[in-house]
Amino acid sequence: DIQMTQSPSTLSASVGDRVTITCRASQRVNSWLAWYQQKPGKAPKLLIYRASSLESGVPSRFSGSGSGTEFTFTISSLQPDDFATYYCQQYNDYSTFGQGTKVEIK
C-alpha cells in the first residue's frame, strides 16, 4: 500500500500569508495526486488534481506542484475562507489520503 505523509500536521498563519503544505508518497505516484479542502462538518472539496491542475471554479491563489514522491500545495495569499483542513490523495494505485493539515488562525 502507498502511504501518504503530509507536513506539517497543523499550521498557524495569518490572512495574507503564503502557506505551503508538503505531501510525500512512500512510492512513486507519478502526477496522480489531488488536493482537497475540508471544513468542519462538511464534505471535502476538490481543489487540485493531476498534481497541478486547478479544478474549475477554484481560486487561482491555490496551486500545486511536484511529481514522483514529493508534492507541494500552496495558497499564495491566505484568505479568511481558507482556514480549513487540507488533504492530499494519491490515485496511482487505488487511493490513499494523507493524514491532513489543519490551517488555523495565528
Add this chain to the structure above:
Amino acid sequence: EVQLVESGGGLIQSGGSLRLSCAASGFIVSSNYMSWVRQAPGKGLEWVSIIYGGGGTYYADSVKGRFTISRDNSKNTLHLQMNSLRAEDTAVYYCARGRTDSGWVFDYWGQGTLVTVSS
C-alpha cells in the same frame, strides 16, 4: 446541478449489517466512476470502495469481503452493503463522483451519513 444524497446510516451492533444508499441527480451514475469514502470521528479520509462505469469494483483491504458496492441504474442510486460490522467501521460515509477524465479524483461529494457500530 449535480447532487448526491446519502441515507441509511445509524446505530448498529457489532457484527450487524447496514445498507447505505446515495441518490444522485444531475448526472447518470452508471456513466461515472462512483466511490465511497469514510471518515472516522476526528480522523482523516479513507477510501472504501469504487465501482467503475463498466461495473468493475474494488475495495480497501480493511473492508474487502465484508462490504459490497453496487448501483441501481433504474433509480440512479449507489449502494454500499456493509456486513460483519466492527467498531472500527464507525465513521461518516460519503459517496463521491469521479471526474469524467479521472475517475479516482472525486469532484462531487454527498453530505455524508453517520454509521456508529457499538461493541
